[in-house]
Amino acid sequence: MxxxxxxxxxxxxxxxxxxxxxxxxxxxxxxxxxxxxxxxxxxxxxxxxxxxxxxxxxxxxxxxxxxxxxxxxxxxxxxxxxxxxxxxxxxxxxxxxxxxxxxxxxxxxxxxxxxxxxxxxxxxxxxxxxxxxxxxxxxxxxxxxxxxxxxxxxxxxxxxxxxxxxxxxxxxxxxxxxxxxxxIERRHFSPDFRDEALRRALLEQCELPEDGLLLLGLGRHHPEKRWTMIVDAVERAGASLPVGLVLLGQGIETDRIEKRIAGSPHIRLFRPVYDRERLARIMASADALIHGSEAEPFGLVASEAMASGLPLIAPDTGGCAEIADPHSAELYTARDAASCAAAIARMHARDPKLLRRAALIAATHVRSxxxxxxxxxxxxxxxxxxxxxxxxxx
The missing domain is CATH 3.40.50.2000 (Glycogen Phosphorylase B;)
Incomplete structure (x- = not known):
């Protein structure tokens, strides 16, 4: 056809x-x-x-x-x-x-x-x-x-x-x-691409030790993605926990996000990574993907993260909530920074080995x-x- x-x-x-x-x-x-x-x-x-x-x-x-x-x-x-x-x-x-x-x-x-x-x-x-x-x-x-x-x-x-x-x-x-x-294109995303040295380097850029929680945010900088709400939540959680956030993306809100995170020692903003192999390595090396948009109709980025072996922190409505595996995800009340911060804290409190095992099982079920x-x-x-x-x- x-x-x-x-x-x-x-x-x-x-x-x-x-x-x-x-x-x-x-x-x-x-x-x-x-x-x-x-x-x-x-x-x-x-x-x-x-x-x-x-x-x-x-x-x-x-x-x-x-x-x-x-x-x-x-x-x-x-x-x-x-x-x-x-x-x-x-x-x-x-x-x-x-x-x-x-x-x-x-x-x-x-x-x-x-x-x-x-x-x-x-x-x-x-x-x-x-x-x-x-x-x-x-x-x-x-x-x-x-x-x-x-x-x-x-x-x-x-x-x-x-x-x-x-x-x-x-x-x-x-x-x-x-x-x-x-x-998603399954062959580009796998837990096998995890690089502990890269994870440590990203945590160092967030001024955090190796036992910190490394969150990854991916997507264009548009109001519907609610990145400023995510930043608020990470800062709330980070007030008492070693939580870092790496944001990859650009768009009409980039300047606003840059101003919002100025002076924040644990949040770093980088331009998009278009090289698929490099992106897959970054995704597999984080500790969780964090997402803010409840308007997301499907959640390609969330699926790529899951295929990379990442747990999800996502709003409780929308495409990401539909595909999230309950054993390796923490959902929060959409549009609520306090609820999102609580979800980050719950993720941090989970047993790392059990969470990793659950995420690896979820990775095998992602639709291609x-x-x-x-x-x-x-x-x-x-x-x-x-x-x-x-x-x-x-």
Whole structure:
């Protein structure tokens, strides 16, 4: 099958969506399928990928508050490219202009809307959390749910990236046809990559001894990731315990985070690590991954950490909570720094050998991205066959 993904969220310097698509492209080629991405960019160009697949960048304006991403504005260049590519399946994941461009496109392909995120949780719930209750905010932004329902009616199928997002969207009355839990590239992440010398070096940079608790925070610096809340929690826990935090990432909140941790002896901020082998070694060498976003729909970073043998400290709602193993995780009340600090203290108090054993067992159960791709392609094949029969009968 040829699948074309009209993806406004794809960026060479982006985060989880880019990681997911780049890997999916190679896996689909291995399985005899083709993935072509249509993405916004600063100029028009086409990028071939080794092993199959390609990215078509269409010249588009940048996102005003995050220059890493672009915005599709005109429908014609997108639909013209779709016409020429003639896909079997066309995917879309942006709820704005692309949702309507793809939804209104008249082609033979199965049109699939793939839910990667939840803007209600990532933005509205966060913006107004100190003003109104969760339920009241949901009601106030019911217009957005109704807006989504209108364009989803134009699609043959609506897919989410896991059960957390499926539950959240179904609760709002949105149509969801299938949940396809994501997976990770297992061969890049393993407890075998643990490096005790690297762990000691990172603890030394946090001005802590070898018996300190080394926490790792990974992800783009965006308000929805709640890094300042994580910093607050680590400082609270660190007031009485030897706790260090290494943050890897960058984004629109980097300056704010740098100012927040200035003078903190036990928290260090580093730029993202794009070398997969180096990143895997860092992940396997920490003592736990700490995560702050309750809006996370799936939790790729958490899955990578678990596959690396790391315990998790995560909020009690969202994608990370769904995949967390209860024997090697500590959950805390979402958005609550005091609760997060208590979870850090509980992690520190656990028996290191028993915790390590539980984390190693959890690592063997992490879903692979190949599993996800096989399941998704089988689903799309069934959808394409059903649509072909319908068109033939008509």
């Amino acid at each position: 040829r699948v074309v993904d009209v993806n406004e969220l794809y960026s060479p310097t982006g985060g989880g969506v880019r990681t997911y698509i780049d890997r999916k492209m190679g896996l689909m080629a291995d399985l005899g399928h083709e993935l072509i991405v249509i993405a916004p960019g600063p100029d028009e160009r086409m990028e071939e990928r080794p092993g199959g697949g390609r990215i078509h960048y269409l010249k588009s304006p940048p996102l005003p508050f995050d220059k890493n991403y672009g915005l599709f504005w005109d429908a014609e260049p997108v639909t013209a490219l779709l016409d020429s590519l003639d896909p079997d399946v066309v995917e879309c994941c942006s709820p704005w202009k692309p949702a309507w461009i793809v939804g209104d496109w008249q082609g033979r392909a199965v049109k699939s809307y793939f839910m990667h995120n939840d803007n209600m949780a990532a933005y509205a719930q966060r913006w107004f959390e100190g003003v109104a209750s969760h339920e009241r905010i949901e009601r106030a932004f019911g217009w957005y749910t109704r807006y989504q329902a209108r364009f989803l009616d134009k699609y043959d199928c609506v897919v989410t990236n896991g059960p957390a997002l499926e539950k959240r969207l179904r609760a709002r009355g949105l149509r969801i046809d299938a949940a396809m839990p994501l997976g 991205d190949r599993d996800h791709t096989v399941d998704l392609m089988a689903y799309y094949a069934a959808q394409a066959e059903a649509k072909r029969r319908t068109l033939t009968a008509a």
